[in-house]
Amino acid sequence: MSGLLAGKTALVMGARNKWSIAWAIAQAYSAQGAKLALTYQGDREEKPVNELAESLGGALVMNCDVTDSAQVEAVFAQIRSEYGRLDAMVHAIAYAKREDLTGTFLDTSRDGFLLAMDVSVYSLVETAKHAAALMTDGGSIQTLTYLGGERVVPNYNVMGVAKAALQASVRYLAADLGPKNIRVNALSAGPIKTMAARGISDFDIMLHAVEERSPLRRNVTQQEVANASVFLASDLASAVTGETFHVDCGYHITAL
Ligand code: NAD
Numbered sequence: 636m637s638g639l640l641a642g643k644t645a646l647v648m649g650a651r652n653k654w655s656i657a658w659a660i661a662q663a664y665s666a667q668g669a670k671l672a673l674t675y676q677g678d679r680e681e682k683p684v685n686e687l688a689e690s691l692g693g694a695l696v697m698n699c700d701v702t703d704s705a706q707v708e709a710v711f712a713q714i715r716s717e718y719g720r721l722d723a724m725v726h727a728i729a730y731a732k733r734e735d736l737t738g739t740f741l742d743t744s745r746d747g748f749l750l751a752m753d754v755s756v757y758s759l760v761e762t763a764k765h766a767a768a769l770m771t772d773g774g775s776i777q778t779l780t781y782l783g784g785e786r787v788v789p790n791y792n793v794m795g796v797a798k799a800a801l802q803a804s805v806r807y808l809a810a811d812l813g814p815k816n817i818r819v820n821a822l823s824a825g826p827i828k829t830m831a832a833r834g835i836s837d838f839d840i841m842l843h844a845v846e847e848r849s850p851l852r853r854n855v856t857q858q859e860v861a862n863a864s865v866f867l868a869s870d871l872a873s874a875v876t877g878e879t880f881h882v883d884c885g886y887h888i889t890a891l
Pocket of ligand 1: 648649650651652654655656657675676680699700701702726727728729730779780781782823824825826828829830831
């Protein structure tokens, strides 16, 4: 199928390099006809993300640290002035201190807890509010989550608690924005080797577990997550909202 997002404008937040899930989503949206805006965080990511955007034949590329409300506001002001409106937003952003992604959850510091919640959860709430103001003809808002928000996954710790809050936020936002025909969903991706994943201790054990025990007996790819994201952003998913949509080769249904 092609042209599923033709005529739509989308903001994808969180593409930092070619392994980023957000980058696979940006490529898939572009291939389906969407006009794109991308955000990256900080000077270090500027050059690689601009190079990636060029390979799409151009996109509006902006710096945005989501812990800074002024930067968030500036991003949406620029989208308003360049594109006028928005049909889809993908939030693929998370952060926790490395020391909070190892050992026991019990040892999480107040600082570490608040930081993970601010970057990984509150940022969805704030960006969704700005995005919704530009979604004058309905729209789709998506975020990325992981099974560690529903079950205990060793070392995922504070990020698991953040993902649980993120998934609850999706449901509350879906209820708030549904009357404007704006759908809000979470994509629960299986483990994928990315920069963010490298911060989690023993990440390879998560990959092996999925390979051995998931119904499909393999891991998921960024492209498969991106395909599911295209579906959720498209009119094919017009009745889907408030959902946590697992794209994990079925691993979430297994017990042992
Ligand atoms: P990634 O490292 O490529 O992306 C993480 C992004 O978060 C980066 O672009 C980074 O710049 C951004 N970020 C961190 N702090 C930020 C801040 N203060 N302001 C703005 N941006 C900030 O890794 P990824 O795996 O593609 O992660 C994308 C999303 O997918 C995350 O929410 C992650 O939790 C989720 N996810 C990842 C996996 C996996 O196994 N890789 C599985 C399920 C869900």
